[in-house]
Amino acid sequence: MSRSGFDAPTFSRIQSDVEEFLLGGPRCYTQSQIAEFAGVSRERADRLWVAMGFAVDDDPDAVMFTQQDADALQGIITMVDRGIISRSSEVAAARALGQSMSRLAEWQVSIIGTHIVDQLTESADDDPEAIRKQILRLGAEIIPAVESLQTYVWKRHIASSTGRNVGNPGEEFSSRILIVGFADIVGYTSLTRGLDPTELNDLLERFESASTEIIGRNFGWVVKTVGDEVMFAVESPRHAAEIALQIQSAVLADHDDPQLRVGLAMGPTLVRFGDLYGSVVNKAARLTSSARPGTVLIDSELAAAVSDDANFKLRHLRPRRVRGIDRLEQYVLRRNLEP
Known part of the structure; x- marks a missing residue:
């Protein structure tokens, strides 16, 4: 021992x-x-x-x-x-x-x-x-x-x-195997031009509140939120897949709400001062930007980790060349609804 x-x-x-x-x-x-x-x-x-x-x-x-x-x-x-x-x-x-x-x-x-x-x-x-x-x-x-x-x-x-605000009220690091994910609001930039501050605040609060609850309930944690995007991490591949699918089904689910894109990647991740760095973060970000509205894209490492789980279905897409990655393997993740 x-x-x-x-x-x-x-x-x-x-x-x-x-x-x-x-x-x-x-x-x-x-x-x-x-x-x-x-x-x-x-x-x-x-x-x-x-x-x-x-x-x-x-x-x-x-x-x-x-x-x-x-x-x-x-x-x-x-x-x-x-x-x-x-x-x-x-x-x-x-x-x-x-x-x-x-x-x-x-x-x-x-x-x-x-x-x-x-x-x-x-x-x-x-x-x-x-x-x-x-x-x-x-x-x-x-x-x-x-x-x-x-x-x-x-x-x-x-x-x-x-x-x-008086008068105005109102180098330590480690490497861990993690699944890193992003969820972002599709068309956020154009969306903000049509919303007043109150409406935008309501949208962001609903987005952050619902996504944070789903991430927490499935043993993940929010790394940070930046405007229209939440970045999260989790250790379990199954919980990572559940987070992604639940975010797609339950966050901003009203008929008039914008759609979301979610991307996940798995591998060694540099954890530094509470933030995450490395190629896994880059892959997750690229998968998110490549995903069609309303879908979840994952990399080959996470796909292999959940391939035997009967709760999920995978569809392999043609690899893409994106900025910083010559060959990005990508899989569409869906829930398996078959008995």
């Missing part, structure tokens, strides 16, 4: 220990119980949880929330009740916080993880239980320091932003 290759029971125990340390205790609430604690409906609690970028267990009786989770939910509801956050914008506020914190957490984990692996490499102890205790000790040393620094930077940004 290598230091980074723990057996499943040891790895599971380390994960549980780290979670309890970070969240102040074990999981003790179901979805219904945490909603009752905060005095809200389960649907509202789930909506806020998913908006922050987390998945909800398919089993409604699963014990998945800690006391800190319950206190945080109650804190959000209190802010809404006091008028600090309007009820109409609570999901948008939770989503904005979740997206920012998700990117920050990805970067911080790469720093902490690298340090812990370095420390373990220097240790001569190979006993799994001793390694587990060493990881917890290192975490107890590092995480409070990171939390303190993060709080300081946040407060400093609050002070800086307040100063700029």
